[in-house]
Amino acid sequence: MLETFQITKNFGATRALDGIDFSARPGEIHALVGQNGAGKSTLVKIVSGALRPDAGKVRLDGHTVQIGNPHHALRLGISIVHQHSGLVPGLTVAENIFLGRMPTTKMGLVDWERLRLEATALLGRLDFQVDPNRLAESLDAASQQVIEIARALSISARVLILDEPSAVLGTSELERLFDILRKLRAEGKAIVFVSHRLREVFEICDRATVLRDGRSVGTYVLGETVDAAYLIRKMIGQGWEDRATRPANAIGHELLRVEKLSRTGAFEDVNLNIRSGEIVGLAGLVGSGRTDICKAIFGAMTFDRGGIFVKGRPVRIRDPIDAVKRGIAFLPKDRHGESLILSLPLGWNVTLPVLERFTSGGILNSRREGRHVDSLVGRMGVRATGPHQPAFSLSGGNQQKVALAKWLGTQASIFLLDEPTAGVDVAAKSQIHELVRDLARSGAAVLLSSSEIPEILAMSSRILVMNKGRVAGRLEAESVTEQDVLRLAT
Ligand SMILES: Nc1ncnc2c1ncn2[C@@H]1O[C@H](COP(=O)(O)OP(=O)(O)OP(=O)(O)O)[C@@H](O)[C@H]1O
Numbered sequence: 413m414l415e416t417f418q419i420t421k422n423f424g425a426t427r428a429l430d431g432i433d434f435s436a437r438p439g440e441i442h443a444l445v446g447q448n449g450a451g452k453s454t455l456v457k458i459v460s461g462a463l464r465p466d467a468g469k470v471r472l473d474g475h476t477v478q479i480g481n482p483h484h485a486l487r488l489g490i491s492i493v494h495q496h497s498g499l500v501p502g503l504t505v506a507e508n509i510f511l512g513r514m515p516t517t518k519m520g521l522v523d524w525e526r527l528r529l530e531a532t533a534l535l536g537r538l539d540f541q542v543d544p545n546r547l548a549e550s551l552d553a554a555s556q557q558v559i560e561i562a563r564a565l566s567i568s569a570r571v572l573i574l575d576e577p578s579a580v581l582g583t584s585e586l587e588r589l590f591d592i593l594r595k596l597r598a599e600g601k602a603i604v605f606v607s608h609r610l611r612e613v614f615e616i617c618d619r620a621t622v623l624r625d626g627r628s629v630g631t632y633v634l635g636e637t638v639d640a641a642y643l644i645r646k647m648i649g650q651g652w653e654d655r656a657t658r659p660a661n662a663i664g665h666e667l668l669r670v671e672k673l674s675r676t677g678a679f680e681d682v683n684l685n686i687r688s689g690e691i692v693g694l695a696g697l698v699g700s701g702r703t704d705i706c707k708a709i710f711g712a713m714t715f716d717r718g719g720i721f722v723k724g725r726p727v728r729i730r731d732p733i734d735a736v737k738r739g740i741a742f743l744p745k746d747r748h749g750e751s752l753i754l755s756l757p758l759g760w761n762v763t764l765p766v767l768e769r770f771t772s773g774g775i776l777n778s779r780r781e782g783r784h785v786d787s788l789v790g791r792m793g794v795r796a797t798g799p800h801q802p803a804f805s806l807s808g809g810n811q812q813k814v815a816l817a818k819w820l821g822t823q824a825s826i827f828l829l830d831e832p833t834a835g836v837d838v839a840a841k842s843q844i845h846e847l848v849r850d851l852a853r854s855g856a857a858v859l860l861s862s863s864e865i866p867e868i869l870a871m872s873s874r875i876l877v878m879n880k881g882r883v884a885g886r887l888e889a890e891s892v893t894e895q896d897v898l899r900l901a902t
């Protein structure tokens with residue numbers, strides 16, 4: 413149904429795609445996998461009209477098509493959910509879903525009632541409860557992603573492309589999404605699914621195409637001979653193993669304690685404490701309050717009641733700057749909106765919280781700053797042309813690495829990490845896991861908030877499970893299973 417021939421795309425000196433042949437058949441879910449920066453997003457942007465290729469052809473049903481822009485792609489029946497939200501902030505949820513195709517009354521006016529009802533029905537299909545009249549900008553990244561998926565589904569496209577839809581979705585939304593994708597597959601649509609989560613790829617996809625360094629390594633029918641280990645070898649060109657071992661660190665004194673923290677409508681009576689050397693997992697569905705708790709501790713959100721103690725002493729954290737001074741670092745999950753300044757070079761993003769250290773008398777010592785950036789970027793294995801590359805032009809996973817690198821360069825001893833591995837590839841993920849373990853080993857206190865239960869289980873020594881803003885349970889990681897966590901979370 414959808415084919416590409418010898419697609420090539422350069423960004424300046426970077427060859428993002430180099431002669432890609434790809435094809436998706438009707439009635440299949442086709443995975444597109446590869447390491448961060450392999451070219452997945454670039455390829456799907458080309459077939460959905462957001463980018464023009466430098467060379468090569470796209471064919472739809474055997475006919476060559478010149479896709480001029482995203483609207484054109486939509487008219488051809490190609491619909492995409494991008495890796496990062498493309499919602500219009502000032503419009504409501506319903507308006508965003510039906511942008512450009514609002515239902516109208518006989519008089520030709522927008523039929524607001526029908527708009528609301530249809531939006532509610534679509535969101536219901538995804539098992540997602542949100543007021544369709546809410547402004548898109550008031551939603552968190554995960555919810556915005558759900559709205560985008562609803563929008564893509566509302567266009568009865570023949571080719572549906574999802575660029576990492578699962579990175580920010582919770583378990584129940586994911587299950588719903590998969591049910592819908594299976595139904596669309598049965599209806600004969602071609603679905604392209606970009607993901608780093610191989611478990612999901614094997615659960616839902618029929619074939620997978622592996623990209624490596626802008627080239628296609630091959631297309632494989634998923635099954636017994638092609639398993640996750642096989643795909644990973646194709647992706648990185650060598651064998652690889654996740655050494656997921658639970659940390660057994662020397663546990664020191666308490667670094668962070670939170671008592672009865674409450675914010676009406678967000679979270680209620682949350683108690684937690686983390687000692688030096690500990691990684692405490694914060695599990696729970698999307699919307700269970702995990703993100704808000706991190707923000708409240710970091711001074712980025714107010715709370716109504718309760719107290720925060722750093723090293724046993726009560727503190728009043730007025731704002732994030734105050735939090736950083738007290739040694740608290742926060743990695744938000746919405747790296748696009750909150751953790752990076754996309755227009756700035758990646759190097760500047762890394763030094764931003766510690767710029768003072770490289771400045772004397774108002775003058776920046778750029779050589780020392782450069783060394784600082786190089787060492788962190790090297791440690792994280794960020795793939796970029798250099799420290800001058802603007803953050804927006806990095807691939808999604810590399811942006812996440814830069815966001816984390818930024819905090820590793822500070823003197824923080826308390827790390828609040830919200831979905832630290834969302835959107836990063838398997839190898840980078842284990843690197844990040846190793847770094848987080850290193851942090852704990854060197855005496856930091858880590859709060860690891862994640863919607864991926866296996867990640868929480870592998871990393872934490874204790875687990876708090878959130879459910880609708882409350883701590884639904886506390887588990888010692890030793891003997892816990894995924895089911896135990898899920899039962900408390902739902
Ligand atoms: N606008 C741009 N300007 C410059 N370089 C870019 C731009 N967009 C992408 N690139 C580069 O092209 C390469 C491929 O990026 P792409 O976003 O397609 O990777 P990806 O496979 O989607 O990775 P991820 O898994 O991290 O999302 C990367 O090296 C990236 O830095």
Ligand SMILES: [Mg+2]
Pocket residue numbers: 452453454495807808809
């Ligand atoms: Mg991408």
